[in-house]
Amino acid sequence: MKQIPMLDLRLEYEYMQKDIDAAIQTCLDHQRWILGPEVKVLEEKVASYLGVKHCIGACSGTESLVLALRALAIKTKGQEFFDKEDEIITTSFTFTATGDAILRAGATPVFVDIDPSTCNIDAGLVEEYLGTGAKVVGIMPVHLYGQSCDMDRIMALAKKHNLFVVEDVAQAFGGGWNSKKLGAIGDAGSFSFFPSKNLGGFGDGGMVAVNDEALAELIRMLIKHGGRDKYNVDHVGYNARLDTLQAAIVGAKFTYIDEFNGKRKAIAAQYNEGLRGVKGISLTGTISGADHVIHQYTVRVLDGKRDELQKALKDKGVSTMVYYPYPLHKMKVFRSGRSRMHGSLRHAEEAAGNVLSLPVEPLQKREDTEYVIECIKGYCDP
Ligand SMILES: Cc1ncc(COP(=O)(O)O)c(C=O)c1O
Structure with a gap:
């Protein structure tokens, strides 16, 4: 009987084998495993592809979401975490990481319903909730299944109510909204290189895209324990760097x-x-x-x-x-x-x-x- 898998990562590897093997061999040759040259090369390639000023590699899509939110808390509130009174509107129909990231950044997720046709967040309900006078600080749209949310309406609401927007682009690398790439529209875009994603590595990985210099700098600190100097830190940080080897593999696959x-x-x-x-x-x-x-x-x-x-x-x-x-x-x-x-x-x-x-x-x-x-x-x- 025929067997049709959801995905066949071996087949994809064989298709790209020469590029992937060469990228891995380069790492074996230079042995610079932590923030090796492949990380910067990938960050620059993706930034140019998306049309953003900065991309910062991270160890997963989940951590990328947390990093983006933490950097926004530090920048906008001057404190390490959001307060629990700070609400972030998102969809209930997503992977758990979207909501978890909001909790881990100290804020409270507010779930609104989806548009039943696209399964993406219903921008009309976002507007309705904003009209209730709640203390909302941001919106986290998730481009589910690879399809953009209604980013015109979401960005207009964000502008009107002075909110940040963090796009969860884990499922939509390369996708777009009108003339823009997803992840380049909000204040930050968060990507996952989980193996099954459209652009996936051979393990966990992620990336945050931002245009704002200060946010980029904060995220670069947060991925390395919270400081420019990892032995003398400013913030409550993480060990959340993108692995050199994953950057090399994702970089090879990025061509395709x-x-x-x-x-x-x-x-x-x-x-x-x-x-x-x-x-x-x-x-x-x-x-x-x-x-x-x-x-x-x-x-x-x-x-x-x-x-x-x-x-x-x-x-x-x-x-x-x-x-x-x-x-x-x-x-x-x-x-x-x-x-x-x-x-x-x-x-x-x-x-x-x-x-x-x-x-x-x-x-x-x-x-x-x-x-x-x-x-x-x-x-x-x-
Ligand atoms: C919508 C969404 N957000 C976040 C994530 C988290 O990404 P990762 O598995 O790389 O941590 C995923 C991936 O599974 C996802 O589908």
């Missing part, structure tokens, strides 16, 4: 990012064509202005049949994943800890119960995508 994002879009176009109108599922909507880089191709399975369809596909050798089965506001860490909800969040709850992400391996063959489509049709529309 536009080609691979293009392949992802072609797979999505084939799914769209094959699945449109199939009974029992609906496709995720798109927002005009977004250059969607299809980190995940996610459908909604109607009538409570998601788990059944997932099992039927598994039996046919097709892997699928549920991103995410629990919205953040339902998790103990947020429920019993510090967090607020605006409204009912029913769309986030509904999505958690019916989303299903299909295989998007950029190198998967057209016939493999067709096989997935046929298996879905066989179950939904026998």
Whole structure:
């Protein structure tokens, strides 16, 4: 029986092997493992690609979010952490790291519901919450599945209410909003190089993109224990540097990012064509202005049949994943800890119960995508 994985990282490695092996060999030759030359080279390449002044490598996407928020707390409040009265609005339908980062930076996450079509934060509800007079300091939009949030509305709200914006771009490297790259629009953009991301390393890694010189300087201090001199520090810092070896590998893979994002879009176009109108599922909507880089191709399975369809596909050798089965506001860490909800969040709850992400391996063959489509049709529309 055919086996269609969500991703095939070995296949990707083989495709790029010469570049990756050469990059690793260079590290073996120079042996500069901590903040070696590959880190700076990658930071500069990504900054130029995104069109931002500064990129700072970090040890994960999660830490990148925390670093961005901590630097904003130091810069805007003149204190190490936010106060718990400081609220940061974000989506409940995201990976836990988004909300955790807000808690770890000392602030309180406020969860608002998603637009049920795109699964991204509903900017109208952000506006509604801001109208309640709460003490909001920032907004953290998450470009879920590779698709931009409505950044025009979010940036306009931020401007009106004097808020910062930290974009969580973990799932959307290379994606865009109108003429801009994601991560280059807000005060900071946070990226993940987790292996399964559009631009992934062979382990953990991340990056923060900023234009502001002072923020860049603070983040550079925070990744190295909080000081310019690591033996005499100014801030409560971390050991959160991007590893030289990961920077080398990500740097080699970076050459392929536009080609691979293009392949992802072609797979999505084939799914769209094959699945449109199939009974029992609906496709995720798109927002005009977004250059969607299809980190995940996610459908909604109607009538409570998601788990059944997932099992039927598994039996046919097709892997699928549920991103995410629990919205953040339902998790103990947020429920019993510090967090607020605006409204009912029913769309986030509904999505958690019916989303299903299909295989998007950029190198998967057209016939493999067709096989997935046929298996879905066989179950939904026998
Ligand atoms: C939306 C989102 N935010 C943050 C992260 C955290 O990134 P990392 O796993 O590199 O820490 C992820 C990755 O899983 C993510 O999908």
